[in-house]
Amino acid sequence: MENAALGKNYRVHLSSFEGPLDLLLYLIKEAKIDIKDIFVSEVTEQYLKYMEDIGDLDMEKASEFLEIAATLLEIKSNSLLPKLEEVFPEQEDPAQKMIRQLEEYRLFKELSEKLKGLETVDRYYRAPDNSAFAPKVVLKDMRLEDLLDAFSRLLARGEVKRRDIEEPKEIYKDPFTVDEKIELIKSRLAERRTMSFFELFEQDATRSELITTFQALLELIKEQFLTVSQKATYGDIILTIREGALIA
Amino acid sequence: MLENVIEALLFLAGDAVEVKDIAENLGVSQKEVLEAAEKLKQKYGGASGIHVISFNGKLQFSSNPDYAPQIEAVLSPIKERELSRAMLEVAAIVAYKQPITRLEIEDIRGVNSEYAIMMLSRHNLIQVVGRKDTVGKPLLYGTTDEFLKRFQLSSLDELPDFDEVMERIKVLAPKDQTRDLFARGGQQIPEKEEIPDFLKDEENIEMIN
Numbered sequence: 001m002e003n004a005a006l007g008k009n010y011r012v013h014l015s016s017f018e019g020p021l022d023l024l025l026y027l028i029k030e031a032k033i034d035i036k037d038i039f040v041s042e043v044t045e046q047y048l049k050y051m052e053d054i055g056d057l058d059m060e061k062a063s064e065f066l067e068i069a070a071t072l073l074e075i076k077s078n079s080l081l082p083k084l085e086e087v088f089p090e091q092e093d094p095a096q097k098m099i100r101q102l103e104e105y106r107l108f109k110e111l112s113e114k115l116k117g118l119e120t121v122d123r124y125y126r127a128p129d130n131s132a133f134a135p136k137v138v139l140k141d142m143r144l145e146d147l148l149d150a151f152s153r154l155l156a157r158g159e160v161k162r163r164d165i166e167e168p169k170e171i172y173k174d175p176f177t178v179d180e181k182i183e184l185i186k187s188r189l190a191e192r193r194t195m196s197f198f199e200l201f202e203q204d205a206t207r208s209e210l211i212t213t214f215q216a217l218l219e220l221i222k223e224q225f226l227t228v229s230q231k232a233t234y235g236d237i238i239l240t241i242r243e244g245a246l247i248a
Numbered sequence: 249m250l251e252n253v254i255e256a257l258l259f260l261a262g263d264a265v266e267v268k269d270i271a272e273n274l275g276v277s278q279k280e281v282l283e284a285a286e287k288l289k290q291k292y293g294g295a296s297g298i299h300v301i302s303f304n305g306k307l308q309f310s311s312n313p314d315y316a317p318q319i320e321a322v323l324s325p326i327k328e329r330e331l332s333r334a335m336l337e338v339a340a341i342v343a344y345k346q347p348i349t350r351l352e353i354e355d356i357r358g359v360n361s362e363y364a365i366m367m368l369s370r371h372n373l374i375q376v377v378g379r380k381d382t383v384g385k386p387l388l389y390g391t392t393d394e395f396l397k398r399f400q401l402s403s404l405d406e407l408p409d410f411d412e413v414m415e416r417i418k419v420l421a422p423k424d425q426t427r428d429l430f431a432r433g434g435q436q437i438p439e440k441e442e443i444p445d446f447l448k449d450e451e452n453i454e455m456i457n
Contacts, residue, residue, distance in 0.1 A: 018333060018334060018337065018357070018359065019357060019358045019359035020358050020359075021357065021358035021359075022358075060360060061359070064358065064359050064360065068358065100420055101355075101356075101358065103420060104356055104417075104420045105356055105357060105358065107413070107416060107417075107420070108337055108340050108341050108344075108356060108357075109337065111340040111343075111344065111407075111408065111409075111413065112333070112336040112337045112339070112340040113336075114408040114409070115336055115339065115340050115343070115399055115407075115408070116330075116331075116336055118399040118400050118401070118408070119330060119331065119336075119398060119399055119400075120313050120398065120399075120400055121327060121328040121329065121330055121398070122313030122314075122316035123299070123301070123310040123311060123313050123316075123397070124310065124311040124316075124319060124325050125262065125263075125308065125309070125310055125311075126262035126309065127262050127263075128261060128262035128263045129260070129262060
């Protein structure tokens with residue numbers, strides 16, 4: 001009970017508590033009482049005194065502390081007023097609720113301390129060596145020929161839509177490199193995990209772009225970055241990122 | 249000897265290998281695999297530079313934590329930081345109460361726990377395991393294999409005082425089970441959204457969800 005008499009300088013600062021329940025548990029421990037006796041002790045007054053420091057906290061944290069302060073005041077005032085008919089009988093009595101909340105939080109605080117005792121960050125593991133796994137796993141669902149067939153089909157589609165080959169006036173330097181396309185496929189799959197082969201191309205993709213992208217795809221298959229599968233002959237090809245694939 | 253085979257597998261795999269996979273592909277029982285794993289643990293435990301760890305039905309080689317300082321001096325691997333108090337609290341709550349929603353976690357701690365949950369997810373210590381079938385269909389969280397590894401547990405029932413805590417949690421459950429924020433004095437929220445009267449005659453209604 002001495003704590004209530006000590007001035008501000010002798011108190012543990014409000015910001016060192018994880019939250020209002022943390023503060024209440026601290027006060028309860030200092031007062032050497034049971035949680036269930038909280039409302040017949042000075043703990044609630046002590047808590048309210050701590051609210052003097054509330055200006056030191058950010059808005060969010062401050063509101064969390066104030067919410068509990070309001071609840072404590074409500075409980076206090078309920079105990080001072082004559083008992084009214086229960087308006088919502090199925091709801092928990094706020095005093096009981098607070099006691100239960102404190103007991104539950106204390107349980108998990110203790111458990112987190114025990115977990116801390118078990119925690120280790122000192123173990124290291126070897127990353128898997130991809131070359132150890134046979135490439136046959138990758139093309140299990142589809143053969144290279146099917147992949148080439150699908151690509152030829154795409155090229156044919158590209159031929160019909162081609163705009164740049166009608167009257168070659170200038171020969172443009174191929175703006176896409178295989179490496180760039182590798183990066184593109186990697187970043188798309190990093191977001192989407194799985195996608196269709198044809199989604200890699202715009203409608204008006206030039207032939208060289210198609211070929212470059214296809215080369216990138218073959219490279220990534222070799223690198224075991226992704227797997228390819230096809231549901232039906234001439235069907236869409238689905239690219240799926242491999243579990244454990246590293247996005248450099 | 250099966251344990252030598254497993255030794256080679258763990259060395260090559262790097263990542264954890266499932267006991268089930270080993271048993272199925274080698275045509276042995278899981279019991280035999282586990283017995284062989286025990287022998288391996290004997291061989292590699294103690295002062296050995298390599299340890300065999302098991303968690304969630306999987307086996308893996310790990311470095312001996314005692315040599316972490318030297319390993320870090322020579323190889324500079326990426327070292328994880330220990331969890332902050334807030335993250336430990338959230339991790340503990342998720343571990344014992346999973347699956348659990350963010351709101352339920354915050355009810356226990358009495359504070360906003362968004363940041364802690366985000367960081368724990370990022371470190372792959374907790375993960376989304378589904379959605380709760382209540383208003384808003386909030387995400388449910390559970391622990392991961394990485395969680396087990398970090399706290400050196402083989403399985404969740406090795407959590408400290410597991411049985412007592414599970415009992416205690418039941419005792420501490422709130423009296424009003426429908427902790428629905430929008431409950432109006434006991435009125436139930438209907439499972440499926442009903443089409444309001446004034447729209448009943450409309451033809452092109454499409455229910456979202």
